[in-house]
Amino acid sequence: QVQLVESGGGVVQPGRSLRLSCAASGFTFNSYGVHWVRQAPGKGLEWVAVISYDGSNKYYAESVKGRFTISRDNSKNTLYLQMNSLRTEDTAVYYCAREPQVVVLLYYFDYWGQGSLVTVSS
């Protein structure tokens, strides 16, 4: 069965960096685009970034552009989110989520991970 498992969250000071990982299993990881979506405590969902199946295309929300980098290692079936210059407003549960069809980007998600909490606080 399809599984997405995030890790790497924790408490970090403003201005510091953190890298999240999302380990995928149960499907052909190198055929699907994958996204990061976040949810601040008690708030709604916010799209963060997407990477195409082969890593050749990457797109970001304006709120994280220039600070966050999405990447993937298809040999390890793993998605990453490198977060630099973190701000208090980046505090959220970060979910990885899979596109529903191979190759194309349709910008909706059929499988989600359980989420990883990132807290930015001094």
Add this chain to the structure above:
Amino acid sequence: QSALTQPPSASGSPGQSVTISCTGTSSDVGGYRYVSWYQQHPGKAPKLMIYEVSERPSGVPDRFSGSKSGNTASLTVSGLQAEDEADYYCSSYAGGNNLVFGGGTKLTVL
């Protein structure tokens, strides 16, 4: 990109129907068929309930339906059941490789 507008709350009694709206602009909801709806129970990850305006993934009960008129999409839950109580989020492709979500609607089954 501004968030899509959803009512903060909605409610209905068991067996009744409830409709949740999601209002955007011609640059997102009105411009594309890539409108989706997600259900989220407390402490859980979101679950896809509707995609491409009105399509239902396998395993989602046919009590859930979606539609769109102009810049407003809607999710209707018919025959409300206790387990339908959750937060519901709409999303829409917004062009330029960008995705926007609604603010969420808390559905209460009375």
